[in-house]
Amino acid sequence: MALGPKAMGEAIIANLKRKSGQDLAEWQAVLADEGIDDRTAAEARLIEHGLGKFQAMTVAEVTFAQDRYRSTDALVDDLFRRFPDQRPLFDRAVELGDASGLRLQPCRGYAPLYRDGRIAISFKPTARGLYAALILRDAADWPERQPHKASLGGSTRLTDGVYLSSSSHIDRLMKEVAP
Numbered sequence: 001m002a003l004g005p006k007a008m009g010e011a012i013i014a015n016l017k018r019k020s021g022q023d024l025a026e027w028q029a030v031l032a033d034e035g036i037d038d039r040t041a042a043e044a045r046l047i048e049h050g051l052g053k054f055q056a057m058t059v060a061e062v063t064f065a066q067d068r069y070r071s072t073d074a075l076v077d078d079l080f081r082r083f084p085d086q087r088p089l090f091d092r093a094v095e096l097g098d099a100s101g102l103r104l105q106p107c108r109g110y111a112p113l114y115r116d117g118r119i120a121i122s123f124k125p126t127a128r129g130l131y132a133a134l135i136l137r138d139a140a141d142w143p144e145r146q147p148h149k150a151s152l153g154g155s156t157r158l159t160d161g162v163y164l165s166s167s168s169h170i171d172r173l174m175k176e177v178a179p
Contacts, residue, residue, distance in 0.1 A: 005107040012058045020051055027051070027059050039064040075106040083125035090123055090130060092170045097121070100178030110153025113177070121177045122154030129163035134177055136160040 017023040022030070027046065036042045039060045046056035080087040090111065094104050102113040102120055112122040121134040133154035139145050148154070148161040164170055 005105070009058050009061075012055055013062060016055065016059070020055065024059060024062065028063050031063060072104060072106055075108065076104075076111060078108070079106060079111055080125050083127075083130075086125045086130040089164055089167065089170050090125070092167055093121075093123065093132075093174055096171070096174040097178050100174075102178055107153075112154055115178075119155045119158065121173075122152075122158060124153045126152070126163070129165045132162050132164055132173060133158040134160055134162075134173075136162075136176055 013024050016027065020027075030049065031042050031045065034045060036045055042060035042063060043056045046059055047053060051059065076087075076090070080090065094113065097104070097113040097120075102115050105112060105114055110122050110124040112119040114120060121132055124131045124133075131152050133148045133152060135158055136142055136145060139160055142160070142162060144162055146161050148158045150156055152161065162169075162173065164173065
């Protein structure tokens with residue numbers, strides 16, 4: 001089963017010693033010895049020391065107590081802060097998805113619903129409307145469909161993107177995803 005963002009961060013920390021030769025405490029000591037006192041500087045310095053970007057980002061965030069993946073509610077609230085009018089559409093999609101066995105596992109940039117360890121549909125609020133990335137069974141039924149843009153989140157396995165603007169759009173789309 002694919003790891004969610006929080007579990008991925010935990011796995012990075014758990015594997016630091018094996019992958020880099022130093023555990024979290026040892027990397028934190030390096031930062032302290034060098035007088036690094038903020039997350040951005042720590043991330044850059046850890047990369048200079050040879051950690052990969054995600055390792056460096058995770059160590060820096062843990063060190064400076066910036067939990068990217070706190071509660072699900074907080075992540076979703078942050079995601080919809082700029083587009084609060086889209087939150088009811090998203091909440092409706094989650095409700096329909098939950099009733100069909102889909103599991104919400106949001107991250108900072110988008111909010112995917114998983115089925116069997118894989119993203120079934122991913123949502124991202126945008127200025128154009130609530131963006132949904134998925135694989136449509138019959139794309140011809142969706143004239144507003146466009147190729148999925150990976151920059152809008154979700155898996156590269158997802159092929160279709162749709163901007164949603166109404167509850168009827170959500171209801172129709174969720175019938176595609178969670179029949």
